[in-house]
Amino acid sequence: MVSDITGFDDKRREVPVEVGAADELAVSEDLEYVETGPARSLRADALRRLRKNKLAVAGLIWIIIVILIAITADLWAPRWLGDPVEIDSTTAAERMLLSPSWDHPFGTDKLGRDVASRVVYGARVSLMVGVLAVAIAVTLGLILGALAAYYGGIWDAIIMRTADVFFAFPYILFAIVLIALLGPGLQNVFIAIGVLGWPSIARVFRSSILSVKENEYVDAARAMGASTRRILIRHIMPNAVAPIIVYATMSVGGAILTEAALSFLGMGVQPPDPSWGNMLDDARSFMLTAPWLMIYPGIAILTTVLAFVLLGDGLRDALDVKLKE
Amino acid sequence: MIKYIARRILQMIPVFIGVTIILFILRSPGVVGGDPVRMITGERAISESLYNQIVERYGLDKPIYVQYATYLNDLVHGDLGTSYQKSRPVSDILLDKFPNTVKLAVAAILIEMFFGIVAGIISAVKRYSFWDVLVTFSTSVLVSLPVFWLGLMLQLLFGLKFKEWGLPYLPLSGMSGSEFPDIVYLIMPAVTLASVSTAYAARIMRSQLLEVMGQDYMRTAAAKGLSSAQVIWGHGMKNAMIPVVTYFGLDLGAMMGGTVLTETVFNWPGVGYEIFLAIGQRDWPIVMGATIIIVFIVMVLNLLVDISYAFLDPRIRYGRQVA
Amino acid sequence: MAPLLEVDDLHMHFFTRDGVVKACDGVTFTLEAGRTLGVVGESGSGKSVTAMTIMRLIPEPPGKVVSGDIRFKGESILAMSEREQRRLRGNRIAMIFQDPMTSLNPVYRIGEQIAEPLRLHKKMTRKEAWAAAVELLRRVGIPQAEERARNYPHEFSGGMRQRAMIAMALACGPDILIADEPTTALDVTIQAQILELMQEIQQRTESAIIMITHDLGVVADMADHIMVMYAGKAVEYGSADEVFYHPLHPYTWGLLDSLPRHDVDDKGALCPIQGQPPSLIHLPPGCAFGPRCAYAGPACRRTVPPLVDIEQGHLSACLFAGDAAFIARYENRVTRAGAGAEVGG
Secondary structure, eight states: OGGGSOOOOOOOTTOSOOTTTHHHHHHHHHHHHHHHOOOOOHHHHHHHHHHHOHHHHHHHHHHHHHHHHHHHHHHHHHHHTOOSSOOOTTTHHHHTTOOSOSSSTTOBOTTSOBHHHHHHHHHHHHHHHHHHHHHHHHHHHHHHHHHHHHHOHHHHHHHHHHHHHHHHSOHHHHHHHHHHHHOSSHHHHHHHHHHHHHHHHHHHHHHHHHHHHHSHHHHHHHHTTOOHHHHIIIIIHHHHHHHHHHHHHHHHHHHHHHHHHHHHTTSSSOTTSOOHHHHHHHHGGGTTTOTHHHHHHHHHHHHHHHHHHHHHHHHHHHHTOOOOO | OHHHHHHHHHHHHHHHHHHHHHHHHHHOHHHHSSOHHHHHHTTSOOOHHHHHHHHHHTTTTSOHHHHHHHHHHHHHTTOOOBOTTTOSBHHHHHHHHHHHHHHHHHHHHHHHHHHHHHHHHHHHHTTTSHHHHHHHHHHHHHHHSOHHHHHHHHIIIIIIIHHHTTSOOOOOSSSOOSSSOHHHHHHHHHHHHHHHHHHHHHHHHHHHHHHHHTSHHHHHHHHTTOOHHHIIIIIIHHHHHHHHHHHHHHHHHHHHHHHHHHHHHTTOOSHHHHHHHHHHTTOHHHHHHHHHHHHHHHHHHHHHHHHHHHHHOHHHHHHHHHO | OOOSEEEEEEEEEEEETTEEEEEEEEEEEEEOTTOEEEEEOOTTSSHHHHHHHHTTOSOTTTEEEEEEEEEETTEESTTSOHHHHHHHBTTTEEEEOSOHHHHSOTTSOHHHHHHHHHHHHSOOOHHHHHHHHHHHHHHTTOTTHHHHTTSOGGGSOHHHHHHHHHHHHHTTOOSEEEEESTTTTSOHHHHHHHHHHHHHHHHHSOOEEEEEESOHHHHHTTOSEEEEEETTEEEEEEEHHHHHHSOOSHHHHHHHHTSOOSSSOOTTOOOOOOSOOOOSSSOOSSOTTGGGOTTOOHHHHHOOOOOEEEETTEEEOOTTTTOHHHHHHHHHHHHHHHHHHHHHO
């Protein structure tokens, strides 16, 4: 799914006139820009465009809220809501499957634990997987993509053919098989998502390096005797960074979805530790009697992933990145 | 054209060999460490003679390259091994299950084609309208939706609540029964499986059509005196549809892999559900056999997509011939 | 009998977020059957918008005809229903576009695309239309037209594609052919061939042609009349000879100066017009050309100069066009520049 979260390049929504008159108007528009707009730096320009995208800003705010909730959970969640893992055997019986109330805003589960508290702690898992797994994928992808693009030849052939092999597997199926063999657990989820994510990043990075490499200023730098590493860092990275940022942001959403799917199948985070995915697995048996068990973790996944998708879309438009698979 | 197809098939071979190598490595934890016999038997205690029997039966004492050669040879001859639990050839088991998965995937693709194309066209033609905003936002929601959760919510609403409220309801799971005609069992799983893809299809359709509508040849068509509907349908759609059609081909392959979640939620007796059950029972031949078949199908579909692309787009068709 | 095409004080404005773009702001001309009008101006001068407005190809919104009229054989095109307009388009009035590379649909055969207007307007069958398309291709000078009709656009060279575009426009034997920079995207040698073809067509058929170009040289041989446009307005209008040999507007002078001229053999004496065309949203006060005009005086910033008839059908929108001494400044300068070159060489 990481590889699916991309691949549509909506036309930018800035063009005021479409067919026909566009060529005539372009002139006047350019002039407007020359007259009124002082040259802004690319980054400031991108930030300004991002700020104008309300959905992306909403996504960013939601992401920040979720991060704050996850970080501070220990300070308030157990005290106000209840312990997410431990079962209080003395009161468990009377607190089983309570519907949402003032004390338990999201209700309680079959063992009398507070669902809200579990959702809060589930956010930790999801964010951790999202960030760490994508970090693994990005690191691997950057290294391999750079090797392939910069050295070319046999390196390029080996790395990119290996990427092709990875692409031949349907993503979620490969993840499931990998976890099945590695054994369940959070650590293996990181590894699986990270290992499966690198080919996309490597492709994106490789193609942006290649397109930059075509540019004359790299030739010029080389002619002036700059070392390969220096050229990579000074000239190529700044240009390749935008697509990587966009891609990574979108991938975080995909990684969260994958973790949820794996945990739902019983292959990710193991009970009693809470994860949004394994909470949904538990909820299946109480679908009709305790629908809250199902609704809240699902909404948590949906809103968090949506936030990353919207932010990713916003970044893509703001940085004017074209991702194509 | 034939040359082009031949070259694409030749390009497939190294990728497929790569796939078999990866699966072989994964299948034999002996390669990456760990006891291959334990992989088969799990944690339960076994006698030494049984242990040796297993080693001999699966050739686990032979060098790795011999094991791989045996594996590849079996594969080429259509032998996917024997299920540990069911003592039946994996190929037989999969042959039973595949038709069900294909049925589900085809139903999902049809749903996706219809809603994806319609939503994409409306969105592009009525750009910036209420409908466009609605389509754009709901596609974002759909791609963010965990498929299995969507399945559960559909079950809750249309399976349980509708029944409770005395409304016409849908069967919760399975693929046949006495209560409903078979096709009714297909509805919820197919909708679930189609959900994410439909969103992508709509987005691709929209962006392709918008791009095409800005092209000069659309203006030429309008200058001939065609109505705007004739211009869009006659001149726009054929150009815009080429990438969309290829997307459907690729997506059918992706769906074969994505069925694990949907089939598990709906207990749909297809390959995906079989994989899920086999993982629980540590029945690796089924897991590996199903995986390699799915990968093979995906690769063949990709090949067909490339070929159909060449048929649909004259630039590629003739370009290749000249080259 | 009414003239073939009358454009009467046409105002086509675009309403954008940034303001109103007055792309075509009061254009008037008359086109008689079989004649050629050259419309000349820089990009952004409104010449293409004028043509597209005649074709009714401008999407509304953002475009809107604020006032004025376009009459075809005395009948207002603007007042027609959408269906009646479509019946004219591609049939009585046809258009050739600038870039033949992108103006043909890549997924249909050339023959099909040429046959399309015939099937639409003449109700021909597929077979008849195809035969006619092949004949049209032959007429525009495509060798082996029979086979070539089965080709796709990418198999044609740029010049051949433009010939195919012309064939497509000619298909229904239109009364008016509008060519929007038909040679701009082509190689110089091909340009001459295409222009020759258009002249030949004009002689054979009775079509009137509106030739839009930024290059006065292109219309020099072809046009009967020339209209020079600047910032959405016609600034000079007259017979081709008059405009060429007795230009009355400083902008036309500038255009003529920036042409490589063969009659005065001066190397390196090309004088491009300084500066950029103005924003059509915020036009400068007074004469729109004023800020770039070497001869502008204080009066030019105060009044928008009207287009007035200076001498029997030769119109100019310059405050000083009637002033013989002012016009003489240009005539003198040309002579001086020629003389200077002679001395230098």
